[in-house]
Every structure is written in C-alpha cells, then in structure tokens.
Amino acid sequence: MGRYLLRRLASMVPVVIIVSFLVFALINVLPGDPALMMLGENNNDPGAYQRLRTELGLDRPLAFQYVDWATHALTGDFGTSLRDRMPIRQAIGARVLPTLELAVLGLALSLLISIPVGIISALKPGSWIDSLATVLALSGVAIPHFFLGILLIELFAVNWHVLPPSGYIAPWTDLGENLRLMLLPALALSTGLTAVQMRHVRSSLLDVLHQEYVLTARAKGLHEQTVVLGHALRNALIPLATIVGLETGSLISGTVILETIFSVPGMGRLLVDSITFRDYPTVQAMVLLLALTVLVANLLADLTYGLLDPRVAYGARAGA
Amino acid sequence: MRRLPGWLSLLLRTRLAWVGLLIVLVMVFLAFSADVLTPFDPNEQRYAFVLQPPSPDFPLGTDDIGRDVYSRIVYGTRVSLEVGLLAVGISTATGTLIGLSAGYYGGWLEDVLMRTMDALRAFPGLVLALSINAVLGPGIGNVMIAIGVVSTPTFARLAHGQTLSVREREYVKAARVAGAGPWRMMLRHILPNIAAPIIVQASLAAAFAILAEAGLSFLGLGVRPPTPSWGSMLRTGQQYLNVAPWLSLFPGIAIFLAVLGFNLLGDGLREALDPRLQPRRGRMP
Numbered sequence: 192m193g194r195y196l197l198r199r200l201a202s203m204v205p206v207v208i209i210v211s212f213l214v215f216a217l218i219n220v221l222p223g224d225p226a227l228m229m230l231g232e233n234n235n236d237p238g239a240y241q242r243l244r245t246e247l248g249l250d251r252p253l254a255f256q257y258v259d260w261a262t263h264a265l266t267g268d269f270g271t272s273l274r275d276r277m278p279i280r281q282a283i284g285a286r287v288l289p290t291l292e293l294a295v296l297g298l299a300l301s302l303l304i305s306i307p308v309g310i311i312s313a314l315k316p317g318s319w320i321d322s323l324a325t326v327l328a329l330s331g332v333a334i335p336h337f338f339l340g341i342l343l344i345e346l347f348a349v350n351w352h353v354l355p356p357s358g359y360i361a362p363w364t365d366l367g368e369n370l371r372l373m374l375l376p377a378l379a380l381s382t383g384l385t386a387v388q389m390r391h392v393r394s395s396l397l398d399v400l401h402q403e404y405v406l407t408a409r410a411k412g413l414h415e416q417t418v419v420l421g422h423a424l425r426n427a428l429i430p431l432a433t434i435v436g437l438e439t440g441s442l443i444s445g446t447v448i449l450e451t452i453f454s455v456p457g458m459g460r461l462l463v464d465s466i467t468f469r470d471y472p473t474v475q476a477m478v479l480l481l482a483l484t485v486l487v488a489n490l491l492a493d494l495t496y497g498l499l500d501p502r503v504a505y506g507a508r509a510g511a
Numbered sequence: 512m513r514r515l516p517g518w519l520s521l522l523l524r525t526r527l528a529w530v531g532l533l534i535v536l537v538m539v540f541l542a543f544s545a546d547v548l549t550p551f552d553p554n555e556q557r558y559a560f561v562l563q564p565p566s567p568d569f570p571l572g573t574d575d576i577g578r579d580v581y582s583r584i585v586y587g588t589r590v591s592l593e594v595g596l597l598a599v600g601i602s603t604a605t606g607t608l609i610g611l612s613a614g615y616y617g618g619w620l621e622d623v624l625m626r627t628m629d630a631l632r633a634f635p636g637l638v639l640a641l642s643i644n645a646v647l648g649p650g651i652g653n654v655m656i657a658i659g660v661v662s663t664p665t666f667a668r669l670a671h672g673q674t675l676s677v678r679e680r681e682y683v684k685a686a687r688v689a690g691a692g693p694w695r696m697m698l699r700h701i702l703p704n705i706a707a708p709i710i711v712q713a714s715l716a717a718a719f720a721i722l723a724e725a726g727l728s729f730l731g732l733g734v735r736p737p738t739p740s741w742g743s744m745l746r747t748g749q750q751y752l753n754v755a756p757w758l759s760l761f762p763g764i765a766i767f768l769a770v771l772g773f774n775l776l777g778d779g780l781r782e783a784l785d786p787r788l789q790p791r792r793g794r795m796p
C-alpha cells in the first residue's frame with residue numbers, strides 16, 4: 192500500500208505540473224493582453240496600462256513569470272485580488288466553507304436516495320419501481336442544474352412559500368436556517384449524481400447477486416435480507432467509491448452554477464464574479480485549486496477502492 | 512458499410528433510442544425551417560406586449576421586452592445544434608488525432624500527449640469552459656472552441672485505448688509489412704476499426720455541448736445577446752420568476768429534451784455498434 196501510494200503520487204507530479212502550465216497559459220499565452228482586458232474597452236490612459244503591466248509582471252519574459260507565479264502558488268501565495276485588493280488566499284479561504292457544505296450535502300443526499308432505490312431496482316428488475324427509476328435516472332442526467340434550481344425556487348419558495356428562495360447564513364449563526372437555505376441547492380446538485388449512482392448500484396448489485404458466494408449464502412438457508420444486505424450489498428457498493436471520485440468535477444461545476452442562482456457566497460460564485468470583473472489573478476488561482484481538488488479526489492477514490500476491496504493488490508507481484 | 516443494416520436494426524430495436532432519434536430529428540427540422548414555423552422575428556421587440564402569458568397570439572408568451580418566446584425557442588434550436596455539432600466536430604477531430612498518434616507512435620510523444628490530456632481532464636468541465644471563454648471573450652464561435660477543448664481529452668483517451676488494442680492485430684501488421692506509411696496506417700487501417708465507440712461518444716458529447724452552452728449563456732458568459740439561446744432565455748426568466756414563470760419553464764424544457772435526445776441516441780448507438788459495452792447482466796463466473 193505504501194509503495195503504491197508513492198508510485199501513484201509520483202505519477203501525479205507530471206500531471207500537476209502540466210495543470211499549472213495550462214492554468215498559466217490560459218491567462219498569459221492565449222491571444223489577448225490581460226492588462227488590456229482588465230482595464231476594459233474604455234480606457235484611454237496609456238500610463239495606467241503600463242503601470243498595470245509592471246504590477247502584474249507582464250513586462251518580464253514568460254518563463255520568469257511562470258516560475259515566479261508557480262513558486263508563489265506552491266506556498267499558497269496567489270497575489271492580491273484586482274477587485275478588492277485582498278490577498279487572494281484570504282478571499283478564497285473565506286469562500287471554501289459554503290461550497291464544501293453544499294457539495295457534502297449534495298453528495299449525502301445523492302447517496303441517501305440512490306442506494307435504496309438502486310437496491311430495489313436490482314431486486315425487482317422490470318417492476319414499476321424499476322421502470323420509474325430508469326425514467327428518473329435518464330431525466331436526472333439530462334436536466335440542467337440551473338433549470339432544476341429555478342424550478343425548485345418556483346415551487347418551494349414562490350408558489351408554496353415553504354422554503355426561502357436564496358441566500359446564506361453560516362451554520363454556527365443559525366443551523367436551522369442554514370439548512371433551510373441549503374436544502375434546495377443541495378437537492379438540485381444531487382440529482383445528476385443520484386441518477387448516475389442509482390444505475391451503478393443497480394447493475395453492480397445485479398452482477399453480484401449471481402456470484403457463487405451469494406448462492407452459497409442462500410444455500411446455507413440465510414434470510415434473503417441477510418443475503419442481500421449482509422453479503423451482496425457490501426461488495427456491490429465498492430465501485431461507488433470510484434464513481435464518486437470521478438464525479439467530483441461535475442459536482443464542482445454544479446456548485447458554480449447553483450451558488451450563482453441561490454446567492455451562496457462560495458468558491459463557484461467567486462469564480463463567476465472574478466470572471467465578470469476581469470480579476471484574472473483570482474481566476475487563475477481558483478481554476479488551479481479546483482483542478483487540484485479533482486486530482487486529489489481521484490487519488491482518494493483509488494485508495495478507498497483498495498481499502499474496501501482486498502482483492503486489489505497494489506502492484507504486488509503475483510504470489511508475493 | 513456491409514454492417515449498416517445490422518446495426519441500424521439493432522438501434523431501432525431499442526425503444527428509447529427511437530425516442531432519442533425522434534427528438535434529434537425534430538430539432539434538425541426546427542432548425543432548418545425556423546423561418547417558416549415562427550410567426551414573429553425572434554428579436555423583434557413589442558413594448559405593448561411585454562411579459563404576456565401564453566395565449567393564441569403568443570403560444571409560449573412574451574419576454575421582458577415583448578419578444579415572442581415560441582419564436583425564440585425555435586430559433587434557439589439553431590444555436591444549440593450549431594454549438595453541439597461544431598464543438599463536437601472540434602473535439603472529435605483533435606481528440607481522435609491526438610489519441611491515434613499517441614497510440615500509434617508510442618514513446619515520448621505518447622507520454623507528452625496523454626499526460627497533457629490527463630491534466631485537461633482534471634479541470635471541472637464547466638470551470639474550464641468558463642475560463643477559456645472568459646479569456647477569448649463572449650460569442651458563439653468562442654463558446655464552440657471552449658466546449659470543444661473541454662471534450663477533447665475524452666476522445667483522445669478513447670482513441671488512444673482503442674488504437675493500442677488494434678495496433679498489434681494481424682491486418683494492421685500486414686498493412687505495415689505491405690509498406691503503408693504512418694498516415695495511411697492511422698487513417699485507413701486503424702481509424703475505421705476504432706470508429707464505433709468514437710461515434711457513440713460523439714452523440715453523448717453533443718448532449719454535453721448543448722448543456723454547457725446553455726450553462727455559459729445562463730451565466731451571461733456565452734452566446735452574445737440578442738442571439739436567441741435557451742441558456743440566456745433562462746437567465747432572463749430567472750429574474751421574472753414571480754410574475755412570468757413561462758419565461759424559464761419553456762427554455763428549460765427545450766434544453767432538457769435536447770440533452771435527453773442526444774443521450775438516448777448515444778445509448779442506443781452504443782448498444783447497436785459496440786455490444787461489448789452492454790451492461791453484463793446475470794453473468795456467471
């Protein structure tokens with residue numbers, strides 16, 4: 192396990208370096224002058240342009256700029272935001288919690304719904320509940336987060352007045368209100384994930400139910416419930432770890448849009464606002480951090496898979 | 512093309528694939544005949560008819576500056592299909608070429624190309640599209656490029672894996688012995704044999720492209736107004752949720768159906784063209 196972890200980390204190094212190249216290139220190499228873009232189309236002051244170029248270090252060779260940016264980023268120093276002159280690290284730090292809360296709630300909701308529904312579908316394939324689950328899974332993948340978010344606001348806030356339409360209150364200020372505000376965005380976020388996971392639980396449980404050890408458990412005269420929940424389900428759920436890891440990217444994409452709709456002051460909202468305000472150093476920092484988050488999530492998913500499934504021998508030689 | 516009737520009949524055997532094909536064909540029809548099918552110019556503003564609910568005159572109502580929602584949705588089909596087709600064209604062509612060359616040549620080229628694709632895949636799709644689009648500026652062309660870049664790694668990985676599995680087959684070796692050059696090898700001998708999964712992926716990528724365009728336009732960072740895009744219509748609708756829910760409802764349904772259509776078509780194509788990828792049910796060890 193230790194050696195596998197080291198190898199896996201080593202193979203991540205080139206990918207992380209290329210990610211940093213790409214993020215840097217995004218702003219500095221693609222056509223378009225960042226200083227000019229930040230000043231906007233109505234700027235007529237050449238002095239301001241020169242000052243901004245010097246401030247951003249744009250008058251130095253690209254290689255120097257990259258090394259400078261990357262070494263600072265390694266220590267968590269992303270410079271200062273052009274919008275409010277705050278250190279970017281601080282600006283992002285203040286936004287992490289709402290996004291994390293939204294993502295965790297969304298993921299939890301999706302697991303709470305997808306696992307039981309997936310089990311029922313697998314136990315009774317072809318039943319009405321299985322067909323309904325199939326339709327819901329197809330729709331869940333196709334319905335855009337932003338449309339679902341708007342529909343939920345329309346129903347729960349505008350028509351029925353049971354939940355607030357948007358806003359955010361920190362959980363330690365008022366936990367109840369915090370949850371009431373987060374319920375709709377979390378629900379909208381969970382749908383796509385629920386759809387994907389539901390299908391996976393169904394197909395992997397169906398697969399497992401035909402394995403010999405399940406037959407043995409049945410032959411021993413165990414209760415059907417014990418066979419399914421105690422023997423089959425455990426193994427059927429292992430692939431979920433991988434799915435959750437792979438879906439991290441789309442989970443993040445979802446928060447970007449839902450934070451905008453529900454006025455949640457998280458990282459996604461910060462990204463959209465920074466793009467609108469042409470605050471490119473912040474955009475750069477955010478995109479880099481979000482890509483690294485995905486890489487780490489994938490790594491964790493791989494490791495979890497190994498912990499749950501003892502058959503996965505990490506790179507060990509056969510017979511060793 | 513000898514196998515065409517076989518896979519076509521398989522495709523049509525799946526009822527859901529039929530639904531998908533039907534939705535896509537309806538979209539194509541709407542896009543081509545938008546001029547004939549709509550009573551109004553999609554951008555014509557009528558201040559006497561602002562925020563009208565659906566009625567015989569305006570079947571899906573009017574928006575905040577009196578434009579006919581029905582006409583805008585029909586014309587919006589063009590935007591969605593254009594972005595879908597061109598973005599997928601960009602990603603299919605570049606991705607397949609990258610994957611083919613990486614798999615065919617191997618060595619350092621493979622390492623550089625495939626690690627770069629791994630790095631691209633690390634970016635959450637919408638975040639990458641948003642950032643590329645932010646740098647290139649708004650506009651339909653830039654939206655296509657941004658979305659095309661986002662889906663490229665999927666095609667590259669697919670083509671790479673398939674090329675590796677085909678490369679050592681006898682007929683490929685035979686062609687090499689017969690003196691075929693690298694381009695001829697890749698395009699004439701390998702590509703046709705790895706085309707099926709790529710076609711399947713293209714249909715699914717079109718669904719993603721339509722979704723992503725709507726998302727970018729919804730955030731105000733995609734197609735420029737007044738071009739009728741379903742995403743930007745939904746953006747307007749969100750501001751009038753209390754008084755004019757039809758403004759968000761109909762464009763939302765349009766996006767949903769379009770994405771559903773391409774997804775179902777992709778699933779159907781997968782079952783027809785690539786039976787190995789079918790879910791393995793009731794498999795005995």
